[in-house]
Amino acid sequence: MLRIHVNDPLDKQATEKLKSIPNVEVTSQHYEKEELLKIIPEVDVLIVRSATKVTADIIEAGTRLKIIGRAGTGLDNIDVKAAEAKGIKVLNTPGANSISVAELTIGLMIACSRHIARGTIDLKNGKWTKKELEGHELYGRTVGIIGFGNIGREVAKRLLAFDMRVLAYDPFVKETDMPVQLVDLETIYRESDYITIHVPLTPETKNMINKETFAKMKDGVIIINAARGGIINEEDLYEALVSGKVYAAGLDVFEVEPPTDELRQKLLALPNVVATPHVGASTFEAQERVGMLLVERLIKEIEAL
Numbered sequence: 001m002l003r004i005h006v007n008d009p010l011d012k013q014a015t016e017k018l019k020s021i022p023n024v025e026v027t028s029q030h031y032e033k034e035e036l037l038k039i040i041p042e043v044d045v046l047i048v049r050s051a052t053k054v055t056a057d058i059i060e061a062g063t064r065l066k067i068i069g070r071a072g073t074g075l076d077n078i079d080v081k082a083a084e085a086k087g088i089k090v091l092n093t094p095g096a097n098s099i100s101v102a103e104l105t106i107g108l109m110i111a112c113s114r115h116i117a118r119g120t121i122d123l124k125n126g127k128w129t130k131k132e133l134e135g136h137e138l139y140g141r142t143v144g145i146i147g148f149g150n151i152g153r154e155v156a157k158r159l160l161a162f163d164m165r166v167l168a169y170d171p172f173v174k175e176t177d178m179p180v181q182l183v184d185l186e187t188i189y190r191e192s193d194y195i196t197i198h199v200p201l202t203p204e205t206k207n208m209i210n211k212e213t214f215a216k217m218k219d220g221v222i223i224i225n226a227a228r229g230g231i232i233n234e235e236d237l238y239e240a241l242v243s244g245k246v247y248a249a250g251l252d253v254f255e256v257e258p259p260t261d262e263l264r265q266k267l268l269a270l271p272n273v274v275a276t277p278h279v280g281a282s283t284f285e286a287q288e289r290v291g292m293l294l295v296e297r298l299i300k301e302i303e304a305l
């Protein structure tokens with residue numbers, strides 16, 4: 001009998017499919033670190049989304065652990081090196097939530113350009129701020145996509161429909177059949193009216209958007225981050241938003257989540273910040289796709305054990 005423990009919410013249909021695997025016992029409950037450390041020695045397969053941080057000590061305590069499954073794309077909440085060193089297989093589901101993240105990205109771009117969040121707040125407070133809320137069209141403007149993987153490409157596809165000039169930077173992508181110009185980072189910074197980030201958080205991308213890179217950007221640039229907190233230096237972003245160097249920022253992710261500390265609170269208080277609580281992949285469609293794909297991958301791995 002294999003014990004599969006689901007520590008973060010998993011789609012209902014995917015959970016049912018998991019339970020139908022022969023000779024498995026499935027438990028679903030969120031444990032915080034101390035509790036998880038206590039139960040992990042009895043777990044063969046651990047399933048997480050983003051709330052659970054699968055750190056080296058959890059992996060070390062998982063004496064029976066064979067597989068860690070991440071219902072999502074990013075693996076930054078799992079110590080993959082520690083897992084691999086113990087021969088534990090790490091599975092994720094790249095691509096399965098790309099459309100949802102891409103759609104949220106477009107939503108943030110439009111919300112930043114047209115002051116949708118501020119207009120809503122003002123109206124709810126009985127204020128008619130029409131004169132203050134003149135915005136920008138996307139049409140004809142230049143967008144720079146940093147990271148041209150599954151999500152970056154879905155974003156490009158949609159922005160081309162807005163008749164934008166689309167630039168993309170990705171060190172791993174040398175050609176594309178889309179009407180997108182692949183350029184270097186300097187060109188993205190210099191020419192973009194909008195910059196949207198779609199790279200994972202790694203030592204190379206941590207703080208890659210900072211005061212030096214803001215200085216290279218156009219005045220009035222709009223920045224979108226629905227990838228990972230920590231890629232943009234949030235102190236430097238705050239300064240750039242206050243000075244007007246950055247016209248607006250659309251943020252779905254933060255270096256600290258939930259963003260309740262002083263720096264994040266002052267950032268969120270700015271009128272030119274539109275923010276959502278890391279909901280890029282939070283659609284019924286994406287969660288079903290991600291959950292089902294993860295379970296299919298798990299079944300193959302379990303059969304091979």
Ligand code: MLT
Nearest residue numbers: 049050072073074097281
């Ligand atoms: C991802 O890495 O795919 C997303 O952050 C998923 C999530 O919100 O759990």
